[in-house]
Amino acid sequence: MGPLIPMGIIPDQWNSVMAVLIGVAFGFVLESSGFSSSRKIVGLFYGYDFTVLRVFFTAAVTTAVGLAYFSYVGWIDMSLAYIHPTYLTAAIVGGLIMGLGFITGGFCPGTSLCAVAIGKIDGIIFTIGLMLGIFIFSEGYPVWEGLYNGNYLGSVKVTESLGISDNLFIFLFAVMALAAFYVTSLIGRRIKEVNY
């Protein structure tokens, strides 16, 4: 029963080896999906390329459904899984700042690494900027410490705050993703072509 490393089925020493192997798969899939290209990524926000939407939501739904099945058949104990904690204010404010960084820089941290790996200079500059932004945050930490730690709700799930079952939510999430795929496929045929 998983998760394998926390349960001691794979010894802890293998953690770093697994990290590298998982990273290779992650990087390979991102690059092969076109995420080393800022112009392809940003296409989502100008309606000329919906790759990011399709890859991102297909992946999120695949994992959510997979984990629900793994949990149901007893392959994984989800109480041992790390649930990203919710700091209400920071989650929203941080996301808004990242969105502005996304549209100006054309990458997110994972995709910029893929760009670096294949020699994109804009990816290298983005990654240097990334570290500079982290440095600025760290140096000014006392200024935004309150925002960073404000409205802490714990490792709360979206289904707990909506008051519906996990399975129903995952089903609705999948339906919404399919609807988004359908709608964007219609837009895709109408928009003027951007060559890149």
Place this chain on the structure above:
Amino acid sequence: MDTNHKDRSKVYFNPYFGGVLLGMVLLATFYITGRGLGASGAAKSTVVAVVDRFAPEHAENSGYYSQFLSDDNHPLNTWLVFEVIGVLAGAFLSGAISGRLKLKTEHNPKITNKRRLLFAGIGGVLFGFGAQVARGCTSGAALSGAAVLSLGGFLTMLAIFGSAYAFAWFFRKLWI
């Protein structure tokens, strides 16, 4: 011109195929390690390591760096740093197979190289800052968070995409 070569470099996975593969990688990550994927965490570890190397007292006295320092481990000895080394190798491999390895700046032909690089830098700073505020980026907070139905993960995901759409009009000349 070597047109075949150029065409091949623009062929990517079908996005739904790529999405299912990415989902399976993330599912395997949770099954093996009990945690999701990440990217910005490795950049944070790098910054912590550099500051700790050149100003160790400052790092220990800082309310932020000190959270990621321990006596047992070097700040770079974290799961995400190893994962990111893998990401670079995996992306390089994919780029090599598809003929995409090339030192270049990709930008809209209507803007200069310099302008593209300036905004890439600004975007990086903002993304790095925002990822610290939200405790994760598109990978760690939005994708891995949403996959385990974390409320914060969903909120960050909506905020990232919502904000990028909201600001898209102001930066349209960079891209279209």
